[in-house]
Amino acid sequence: MPLFPTSYNEVLQRLQKIDPLAYRATRNFIDGKVTYLSPYISRGVISTKQVLASVLKRGYTPEKIEKFIQELAWRDYWQQIWIAKGNAIDLDLKQAQHPVTNTDLSSAIINGKTGIEAIDTAITDFYRTGYLHNHVRMYVASLACNIAKSHWKFPAHWMYYHLLDADWASNALSWQWVAGANSNKKYVANQENVNKYCHTDQRGTALTNK
Ligand SMILES: Cc1cc2nc3c(=O)[nH]c(=O)nc-3n(C[C@H](O)[C@H](O)[C@H](O)COP(=O)(O)OP(=O)(O)OC[C@H]3O[C@@H](n4cnc5c(N)ncnc54)[C@H](O)[C@@H]3O)c2cc1C
CATH class of the missing domain: 1.10.579.10 (DNA Cyclobutane Dipyrimidine Photolyase, subunit A, domain 3)
Structure with a gap:
């Protein structure tokens, strides 16, 4: 599979493969279990809300996947700063x-x-x-x-x-x-x-x- 497939089904399959526990342990390593979802999130193909919902649906509780939620939240936080400050950024x-x-x-x-x-x-x-x-x-x-x-x-x-x-x-x-x-x-x-x-x-x- 290419690093960034363009079919929507393949993007949805990528959501199913997120391992938020391995993410917490390895995300800082160059070969860590990060999601490679940012091109899809930044282009609006999927939302951070949708990513979180799909992980919670697989039975992970929020307290166990806090690190993953925090990183998703950074994206939305920076967006909110942009909305609030406009071109000042x-x-x-x-x-x-x-x-x-x-x-x-x-x-x-x-x-x-x-x-x-x-x-x-x-x-x-x-x-x-x-x-x-x-x-x-x-x-x-x-x-x-x-x-x-x-x-x-x-x-x-x-x-x-x-x-x-x-x-x-x-x-x-x-x-x-x-x-x-x-x-x-x-x-x-x-x-x-x-x-x-x-x-x-x-x-x-x-x-x-x-
Ligand atoms: C100098 C610098 C420039 C950056 N430029 C961009 C950019 O142009 N576009 C962009 O989407 N991200 C940017 N980031 C944030 C972050 O590096 C990427 O979102 C992340 O590496 C994308 O890989 P991933 O999807 O595998 O992330 P994962 O670690 O798997 O995280 C899942 C999702 O959470 C969000 N996320 C994770 N970490 C951050 C973070 N630190 N800040 C904001 N959102 C985060 C992203 O939407 C990401 O897809 C930048 C960070 C730095 C330090």
Whole structure:
């Protein structure tokens, strides 16, 4: 089956395969049991409400699948922020990103040549599949905003352009969250975390704690 089948029946079958317990245990790993539903949710083929209802119907109780519900809720929460704030989400929402030295995107990221194996493989695959794992989205945003000190908006446009699940609320507000413009603390990726969740064993990269 292709990564993102386009027949509605196959999308519904994907709902039946969600394992919210395995999701809780493994979702942060690059090969974890995530659902790959975001292109369908972001395009309105299915709703978060429908996803939750289908899982509950299979007998899972809300308290056992809290993590899964929380992640679905993030999508709806970002949508509500967009509805409430409108075009203000195009700008730094809570405070100015700092420090910013450029409004570009590093060619190392565009070309998948950051020297961080897991990220470079993910970026190469991204151009083919239109999908990036959530953790890799965070790593890339952290590299762009917190190491290369690029303002979040242009790099966010690059990712948005290539994502099959492109959703401006989730995208812009997550980039701002990583960059500290929509959060009180930046998300700072580090190589140990990449190694753990992407099954690599690299040292001495741009993400290694000095
Ligand atoms: C920098 C950055 C940019 C992002 N850009 C987008 C985007 O353009 N479009 C988009 O749909 N999501 C975006 N996300 C959120 C998240 O990465 C994806 O929704 C998720 O990886 C999609 O894969 P999945 O369907 O396998 O998710 P699963 O982990 O299986 O989650 C199920 C569903 O819950 C929702 N969800 C899960 N995690 C999040 C989250 N952190 N924020 C919002 N919704 C979530 C999605 O609708 C997802 O399909 C972004 C995250 C970051 C850090």
